[in-house]
Amino acid sequence: MSGTATTGGGLPGTGEVRFRVLGPWDVINNDQPVSIPPGQMRLLLASLLVAPGHAVPAEVVAERLWPERMPMHARAAVHTYVARLRRLLGKDAIETAHDGYRLTVAESVIDLWRFRRLLERAAAAGTAEAELPLLRQALSLWRGRPFVGIESTWLDREVVPRLREEWFTALERRIDLEIAANHAGSVIPELRDLVGTYPTRESLWLRLIDALHRSGRRAEALEAYQQVRVVLSEELGVSPGDALQRIHREVLKDSAPAVRAEAGVTRQLPPDLANFVRRPELARLDALRPVVRRNARLTHLVAIDGAPGTGKTALAAHWAHQVADGYPEVQLYLNLRGYGPGEPVSASAAVEILLRALGVRGDLIPRGVDQRAAMLRSTLAGRRVLLLLDNARDAEQVRPLLPGGESLVIVTSRNQLRGLSIRDGAHRVTLGPLPPDGALALLAGAVGSARVAAEPDAAARLTELCAGLPLALAIVAERAYNAGGLAEVARALEDERLRFDVLGGDGDADLWAALSWSYRALDDDAAALLRALALHPANDISLEAAAALAGLPVRRTRQVLLQLHTVHLVQQRRAHRYELHDLVRWYAADLAARQDTEAERAAAVGRLLDWYLHAAVAADTRLLPHRQRHFVAPYEPHEAPPAFADAAAAMAWFEREFDCLRAVISWAGAHGWGGHAWRIVTAMTAFFERQIPWQDAIDVHRAALEAAAAAGERMGEGYLLNALGCLYYFKGDRHAATKHLRQALARFRAAGHARGEAMLLGNLGLMHGERGDHGTAREYAARALALCDALGYERGRALNLDNLGVACYAAGEFERAIDCHSGAHVINTRIGDVHSEAMNQHHLGRAYAATGRHRPALRAYRTAIKMYRELGNPRFEALILVDVGRALDRAGHPGMARAAWQVAVVTLKEFDDPQALEIQERCASLP
Numbered sequence: 001m002s003g004t005a006t007t008g009g010g011l012p013g014t015g016e017v018r019f020r021v022l023g024p025w026d027v028i029n030n031d032q033p034v035s036i037p038p039g040q041m042r043l044l045l046a047s048l049l050v051a052p053g054h055a056v057p058a059e060v061v062a063e064r065l066w067p068e069r070m071p072m073h074a075r076a077a078v079h080t081y082v083a084r085l086r087r088l089l090g091k092d093a094i095e096t097a098h099d100g101y102r103l104t105v106a107e108s109v110i111d112l113w114r115f116r117r118l119l120e121r122a123a124a125a126g127t128a129e130a131e132l133p134l135l136r137q138a139l140s141l142w143r144g145r146p147f148v149g150i151e152s153t154w155l156d157r158e159v160v161p162r163l164r165e166e167w168f169t170a171l172e173r174r175i176d177l178e179i180a181a182n183h184a185g186s187v188i189p190e191l192r193d194l195v196g197t198y199p200t201r202e203s204l205w206l207r208l209i210d211a212l213h214r215s216g217r218r219a220e221a222l223e224a225y226q227q228v229r230v231v232l233s234e235e236l237g238v239s240p241g242d243a244l245q246r247i248h249r250e251v252l253k254d255s256a257p258a259v260r261a262e263a264g265v266t267r268q269l270p271p272d273l274a275n276f277v278r279r280p281e282l283a284r285l286d287a288l289r290p291v292v293r294r295n296a297r298l299t300h301l302v303a304i305d306g307a308p309g310t311g312k313t314a315l316a317a318h319w320a321h322q323v324a325d326g327y328p329e330v331q332l333y334l335n336l337r338g339y340g341p342g343e344p345v346s347a348s349a350a351v352e353i354l355l356r357a358l359g360v361r362g363d364l365i366p367r368g369v370d371q372r373a374a375m376l377r378s379t380l381a382g383r384r385v386l387l388l389l390d391n392a393r394d395a396e397q398v399r400p401l402l403p404g405g406e407s408l409v410i411v412t413s414r415n416q417l418r419g420l421s422i423r424d425g426a427h428r429v430t431l432g433p434l435p436p437d438g439a440l441a442l443l444a445g446a447v448g449s450a451r452v453a454a455e456p457d458a459a460a461r462l463t464e465l466c467a468g469l470p471l472a473l474a475i476v477a478e479r480a481y482n483a484g485g486l487a488e489v490a491r492a493l494e495d496e497r498l499r500f501d502v503l504g505g506d507g508d509a510d511l512w513a514a515l516s517w518s519y520r521a522l523d524d525d526a527a528a529l530l531r532a533l534a535l536h537p538a539n540d541i542s543l544e545a546a547a548a549l550a551g552l553p554v555r556r557t558r559q560v561l562l563q564l565h566t567v568h569l570v571q572q573r574r575a576h577r578y579e580l581h582d583l584v585r586w587y588a589a590d591l592a593a594r595q596d597t598e599a600e601r602a603a604a605v606g607r608l609l610d611w612y613l614h615a616a617v618a619a620d621t622r623l624l625p626h627r628q629r630h631f632v633a634p635y636e637p638h639e640a641p642p643a644f645a646d647a648a649a650a651m652a653w654f655e656r657e658f659d660c661l662r663a664v665i666s667w668a669g670a671h672g673w674g675g676h677a678w679r680i681v682t683a684m685t686a687f688f689e690r691q692i693p694w695q696d697a698i699d700v701h702r703a704a705l706e707a708a709a710a711a712g713e714r715m716g717e718g719y720l721l722n723a724l725g726c727l728y729y730f731k732g733d734r735h736a737a738t739k740h741l742r743q744a745l746a747r748f749r750a751a752g753h754a755r756g757e758a759m760l761l762g763n764l765g766l767m768h769g770e771r772g773d774h775g776t777a778r779e780y781a782a783r784a785l786a787l788c789d790a791l792g793y794e795r796g797r798a799l800n801l802d803n804l805g806v807a808c809y810a811a812g813e814f815e816r817a818i819d820c821h822s823g824a825h826v827i828n829t830r831i832g833d834v835h836s837e838a839m840n841q842h843h844l845g846r847a848y849a850a851t852g853r854h855r856p857a858l859r860a861y862r863t864a865i866k867m868y869r870e871l872g873n874p875r876f877e878a879l880i881l882v883d884v885g886r887a888l889d890r891a892g893h894p895g896m897a898r899a900a901w902q903v904a905v906v907t908l909k910e911f912d913d914p915q916a917l918e919i920q921e922r923c924a925s926l927p
Helices: 040-049 058-065 074-089 111-123 128-139 153-180 184-197 202-214 218-236 242-253 279-286 289-294 312-326 347-357 369-379 395-401 418-424 436-447 449-454 456-465 470-481 486-503 509-519 524-533 543-550 554-566 582-595 598-623 647-670 674-682 685-691 694-710 714-731 734-751 754-770 774-791 794-810 814-831 834-850 854-871 874-890 894-910 915-925
Strands: 017-020 026-029 094-097 100-103 299-306 330-335 385-390 407-413 427-431 571-574 577-579
Touching (some): 017 111, 040 074, 074 094, 153 202, 184 202, 184 854, 279 427, 299 312, 330 347, 347 395, 436 470, 456 486, 647 694, 674 714, 685 874, 734 754, 794 834, 834 874
Parallel strands (some): 299 427
Antiparallel strands (some): 571 577
């Protein structure tokens, strides 16, 4: 058979039988579960499943079925069980062969063998990029301990241990690849759970300590080592092995945060050019190589300047590829957009982008540009770095990005950047138009030397018409490649040049003529998309967002973008992401203003903003599945938003798109699209909460609040004022928090938004309780509960029971607080709201601790920490650890309290939390 079992008398019809044994026992036939009786029937099937396609002798089966007391007629008994199993699986599913039995289904329908074959493919993949998805796919097949539901000494002794070791090997290899790819922070929650489940497996602790250290969480790494030392001593009576002791010494010696030298490879250089002709300038750059090698421990700066379209980026990228072997670990690229229709990338945002590219989590990135620059230097300390900064505005934009140490920084700009040369020692190379021989060589490389030799005058005229500009020549050469003759192309370009002069164009006439000529050869979809791309405010755009902007299906948009890329009108520096050269952007923006009506431009922008809004909502829904999102209703996306498999995928999308989202929000607020601006910000609640420093989040919300106010959207003001109130609360400014929450309540009442009013009443109750106004706090909480009851709003009821519990706690009514939190727990559990329950368990732990019941308090804290780790929210985890330390200190365990506080302080400092200094001082005062 070829993977299909024909059913016999047990189940009607035909179809594929599938077996899942990597976890609870599961057999499926025709998409219907097949009930295999427990005991010998399941054990018989297990014996056949571990060897599909191979005969298992009857006596071996009998020994496995009756390991202690075999029946008198064992062979006949085995045959009887085989007959029963055939009736359930199909008469052809099991064959009798060579005095035994063989399962005839394909390995592909048995998860155990699919797992093993995927591992074989992963081992043969050759590259980490190919291996990692195969490992993930293999591990996704596991649902728990193999063969759950079968009791067998044979399985427990011979099969399950081997399978579990295969799982550990694959899991640890996958984690190693994740860490090597600068994703150490993302595997920390998983590793914490793993060491909790397998506390004596040193290899897991080793990876946890390494991931913590790479993520800049040094105190937590040291604490993890102390934990494993205690576990190994108490459980096994041994000390940590050599590998653990070695990494412990590394952590003690290395105080640098973020990524260490062995943290993996980052390679972002733009593609190299096959047809490169600037040999004299390349020789000047090559002459710098001995200087770089002689002073290898210094940072070397090379500044390439020139007029638009002279090929600065091409020269920089080509030389970067020539010298890249000397910088095998870190090769970074960033377009600073110093010159173009939009705003340049600020120095602060540029450093943040580089840190994110190096795998530093957003919640670890400090606010100020100086602090960010210091983190960048620390992150890259001890590593050889090649950094290409394209299209810089001035020296001030570049200086905070300089990595220090053994680095080569290549900067391109229209500006001569004399400040970098005088103050920072940059070596300058200035580009002019290509000389005639260089321009001819570029043309010959594109259309063929024979054609240039056959029509030398026409070729020379073409290079003259393009004024020696490589960008114009590349565009014209693409057209000439398919033309009948170069003379024909030259005449057409002369006509276009004359047409441009007659129209009174104010750009570079030669380049504008080449762009216009190439543009008019596009089909309608490609021409419309080029014009629309000029409307996008960010550096680059994803394929899906471009489809929304164009109003085309994704498949068609991919074809259109390929057409634009082929004729050099768009660039693709990363997979499925596209950007415009700044000159092409100027040209496309001019076209859009002249050829598209205001209504057409507005429709394109509206589709784009709708898509970003719904994509953000889809990601936020994965992070906060129980949140109500009534604010989205007015807008429908042209293209379906992304589907996110899990919370990790949603968070990764936010990280990847954050720079685009930030630019889109700012642009929307400034250009009359305030409704979209505040809605996109509101849809990013969980991301801001978990990944962005408080003050940065406050700045984005304030800008969106101004946009909502300008648009007259009172409900939007209410959402943003509520979010600002929460952000100020987390930051420790209770007065500002209360002020914003009161303003939000007024907006929701004016808009008639009852659920919003209930939310604000509960939040205000929380504020008043923490300020000591217990009567007002209880009054607000009671009104909020009554409103939720009237609305039938279960989640709101749970949230406000939690708020009421906090108010009672603040008033010293600890038993009543415990009752409130217990009631919220019942509702959260029923509706499955993990986020709200994590917060509720934190507050329940505080209430228990206040009554002196430290064991249930610590149990609640542990539950909350586990939930926040699963949610990927380290900042709230740190806040719980502060209370854990207080409970341990009151319980008479100052050493354990200090350990909890030291771990918390590392994260609190990253968020400028006012508790950090207080907790640090408390640690110092402990005996």
